[in-house]
Amino acid sequence: MNVVIGVNFVPKFLNMKCGLISLLTFISSLVSMTVFSQVTRKKTILFQYGIADAFVNGLYTGEYPVGQLKREGDFGLGAPDLVDGELTMSNGVVYQTKATGRTIVAPVSLRSSLAFVCFFRPDTSFIISGASGQKDVLERLTEYLQNKNGMYAIRISGLFHHVRARAFPAVTGDSFPPLSSILDRQHFFDYEQVHGVLIGYRMPAWLGGINIAGFHFHFLSDDLKKGGHALDFLAEDIRVEVALLDDINVEAPRGRAFEEFNFKGENSPALNKVEKGK
Numbered sequence: 001m002n003v004v005i006g007v008n009f010v011p012k013f014l015n016m017k018c019g020l021i022s023l024l025t026f027i028s029s030l031v032s033m034t035v036f037s038q039v040t041r042k043k044t045i046l047f048q049y050g051i052a053d054a055f056v057n058g059l060y061t062g063e064y065p066v067g068q069l070k071r072e073g074d075f076g077l078g079a080p081d082l083v084d085g086e087l088t089m090s091n092g093v094v095y096q097t098k099a100t101g102r103t104i105v106a107p108v109s110l111r112s113s114l115a116f117v118c119f120f121r122p123d124t125s126f127i128i129s130g131a132s133g134q135k136d137v138l139e140r141l142t143e144y145l146q147n148k149n150g151m152y153a154i155r156i157s158g159l160f161h162h163v164r165a166r167a168f169p170a171v172t173g174d175s176f177p178p179l180s181s182i183l184d185r186q187h188f189f190d191y192e193q194v195h196g197v198l199i200g201y202r203m204p205a206w207l208g209g210i211n212i213a214g215f216h217f218h219f220l221s222d223d224l225k226k227g228g229h230a231l232d233f234l235a236e237d238i239r240v241e242v243a244l245l246d247d248i249n250v251e252a253p254r255g256r257a258f259e260e261f262n263f264k265g266e267n268s269p270a271l272n273k274v275e276k277g278k
Helices: 019-037 052-056 134-144 269-276
Strands: 045-049 075-080 086-090 093-097 103-105 111-118 124-133 151-167 187-203 214-221 227-245 247-251
Touching: 052 111, 075 151, 075 187, 075 214, 086 111, 086 151, 086 187, 086 214, 086 227, 093 227, 124 134, 134 227, 151 214, 187 227
Parallel strands: 045 247
Antiparallel strands: 045 111, 075 086, 075 111, 086 093, 093 103, 124 227, 151 187, 151 227, 187 214, 214 227
16 A cells, blocks of 8 residues: 655645654554455364375274364364264264265264365355256366366355265264275265255365365255265256365374374385485
8 A cells, every 4th residue: 555645735844853663553454454454364274184095094993073173164074983974064964874875964963974074165156057968067166267277165156956965874883994895885965956065175185185185075955954075966057156265183092093003104205215325
């Protein structure tokens, strides 16, 4: 801000002994008002409990209380203890979609085995007019999200002509097989002509394995009775809200199961050469 003082504005007290000091104080106060009136963007931090690669390979036991998740965010998604459905957080409330398709407010005592939450403060929003399928919407989003290595929280709301969602039933027994080996157990739901919201994230490749690289959405209907992990959709005149995430805070599980889990991740050949110096 430029402060311009015209000749006619110069007060008569400039002729007084303290006139110069008064003028400097006056200008200083204007500058201070300008600085303090500027709004600084508050950082948005993604809180993550659990490691995605461990979860999909059998670490299903929930340890993190849903009630505690609310301290870390008001928006997000996750998995309940022993994969008993899907979790979706919207406006600070956590909903659990069971394998039957029934969606309820998750008990605060429920524990999660994997969760991603943040306080959703969209940086921008836009409308995609007309009917759009999942492929078209994700392509538009990919073009819009210019930082390919950035982390984004995304909310898509409007009329959904069709949503295909899924949820896993609870895993029982002492042995927890990888999710990829029990895909035949997942239950699918097809919702037609429903208003609702997709809540999710677009995460970069460098977080693959720790988080889930790419787009990941859960669906929740406006009547809060339908939900699940979104697999496909067709929507019309949807509103897209996007928040750039500044940082990520990952909390790893505790306990013997995690301590003994055999992670497969390896350093790249280039990194190994650098580390070994040859």
